[in-house]
Amino acid sequence: xxxxxxxxxxxxxxxxxxxxxxxxxxxxxxxxxxxxxxxxxxxxxxxxxxxxxxxxxxxxxxxxxxxxxxxxxxxxxxxxxxxxxxxxxxxxxxxxxxxxxxxxxxxxxxxxxxxxxxxxxxxxxxxxxxxxxxxxxxxxxxxxxxxxxxxxxxxxxxxxxxxxxxxxxxxxxxxxxxxxxxxxxxxx
Amino acid sequence: xxxxxxxxxxxxxxxxxxxxxxxxxxxxxxxxxxxxxxxxxxxxxxxxxxxxxxxxxxxxxxxxxxxxxxxxxxxxxxxxxxxxxxxxxxxxxxxxxxxxxxxxxxxxxxxxxxxxxxxxxxxxxxxxxxxxxxxxxxxxxxxxxxxxxxxxxxxxxxxxxxxxxxxxxxxxxxxxxxxxxxxxxxxxxxxxxxxxxxxxxxxxxxxxxxxxxxxxxxxxxxxxxxxxxxxxxxxxxxxxxxxxxxxxxxxxxxxxxxxxxxxxxxxxxxxxxxxxxxxxxxxxxxxxxxxxxxxxxxxxxxxxxxxxxxxxxxxxxxxxx
Numbered sequence: 001x002x003x004x005x006x007x008x009x010x011x012x013x014x015x016x017x018x019x020x021x022x023x024x025x026x027x028x029x030x031x032x033x034x035x036x037x038x039x040x041x042x043x044x045x046x047x048x049x050x051x052x053x054x055x056x057x058x059x060x061x062x063x064x065x066x067x068x069x070x071x072x073x074x075x076x077x078x079x080x081x082x083x084x085x086x087x088x089x090x091x092x093x094x095x096x097x098x099x100x101x102x103x104x105x106x107x108x109x110x111x112x113x114x115x116x117x118x119x120x121x122x123x124x125x126x127x128x129x130x131x132x133x134x135x136x137x138x139x140x141x142x143x144x145x146x147x148x149x150x151x152x153x154x155x156x157x158x159x160x161x162x163x164x165x166x167x168x169x170x171x172x173x174x175x176x177x178x179x180x181x182x183x184x185x186x187x188x
Numbered sequence: 189x190x191x192x193x194x195x196x197x198x199x200x201x202x203x204x205x206x207x208x209x210x211x212x213x214x215x216x217x218x219x220x221x222x223x224x225x226x227x228x229x230x231x232x233x234x235x236x237x238x239x240x241x242x243x244x245x246x247x248x249x250x251x252x253x254x255x256x257x258x259x260x261x262x263x264x265x266x267x268x269x270x271x272x273x274x275x276x277x278x279x280x281x282x283x284x285x286x287x288x289x290x291x292x293x294x295x296x297x298x299x300x301x302x303x304x305x306x307x308x309x310x311x312x313x314x315x316x317x318x319x320x321x322x323x324x325x326x327x328x329x330x331x332x333x334x335x336x337x338x339x340x341x342x343x344x345x346x347x348x349x350x351x352x353x354x355x356x357x358x359x360x361x362x363x364x365x366x367x368x369x370x371x372x373x374x375x376x377x378x379x380x381x382x383x384x385x386x387x388x389x390x391x392x393x394x395x396x397x398x399x400x401x402x403x404x405x406x407x408x409x410x411x412x413x414x415x416x417x418x419x420x421x422x423x424x425x426x427x428x429x430x431x432x433x434x435x436x437x438x439x440x441x442x443x444x445x446x447x448x449x450x451x452x453x454x455x456x457x458x459x460x461x462x463x464x465x466x467x468x469x470x471x472x473x474x475x476x477x478x479x480x481x482x483x484x485x486x487x488x489x490x491x492x493x494x495x496x497x498x499x500x501x502x503x504x505x506x507x508x509x
Binding site for chain 1: 237239240283284285286287288289362363365366369372373376377379380381401403421428431484
């Protein structure tokens, strides 16, 4: 397996740290005028998503992590596993709830998302930035109230609950930003 | 395919500001009767500091080194002429690339005869006033001993802690990879991670560095009985800008420093550096009591212009040459 020296560390590089795959966020070379050179590195543990800070001696190295991001189609879930397919090879992958996490509440069948593979197995699933989902449950809409502020909770087809403007009704389809969980607009 | 790599990196505005700062530095020294001197950047000798790597230049008559600072030449010059000089020009340090480092950089180094380190600090304050045109953030000047910095922030005395205690601290705070570090490295780690970020804003002088980090400064006994060095550093808004000494002028001690540097180099499997015989001869001849300081000019300009990266003040930084 290849490894990277501190001088090669850059944002986005995937390395192994203390047994877990990590992504480098930031690498700062530090060298007191008269002293030891070192690198202060910020990393994200890709399993726990925790941000870590470590100081390495300049010239030290870390093993590369076999982590790749792949565009895949979400096929279906059976309650235990979520199934994805690489549209180029038709190879299928399954991910459990630990891997899917919060992403589950945004996914509809046929959605295209990014599946991060670690040693060939799904490590993380990132939903599309924007999804269009139907409202299945909310208080009745206030007709004509399209300009006023004010929001109410609405439950979407996939289970997510987002804040929406008061005029929306059950059956409306809305566009949501999955990164912030924010309502972006009505689709129809 | 059209590539953009040929373009200068610093903006036109920054280059104009840079040129004005350089001019004001030269005017400052001319007013204060310090003579500018042009020195070689190639020499058969180089610095022995185990943490500084020189570029080596091959030549049929023997390898030469690009100078990491003009220090040895300046001292030879002062030993002969007993007057004050400054050098404003290039210096080179291999293996130092980063947000605050460029392997080829501009250094300002000057020496004042019959001045101690505190006299020189006052002159540095005057220079910073001039180049910052009296802007407020540079009027805030603090002088702290190395020990006070540690006591204010961590309530520990860096001089009286044993090396093992320092190692334990580094291991606990920064991980087991540092458990075997030298005293010098432990102190650097603690200083960088905990002390430097807590320094007051503005211009800060830190003086009386530990004996093991003396560089080429004289030593003295502190009030509390242990030995400290007459070395100081200057920080502007937590960024290291300059390093200065009340200069060591005893050739026997200088010889010992060369030897201990090489011992450290051997431990770290680095190339040994031959002691500069010409410097030792100059010290034997007699270097007057003097203080000297080197300022990283690019970093100073970066701070003055509120920029975040040293490459923003260089027309052609590393990898764009």
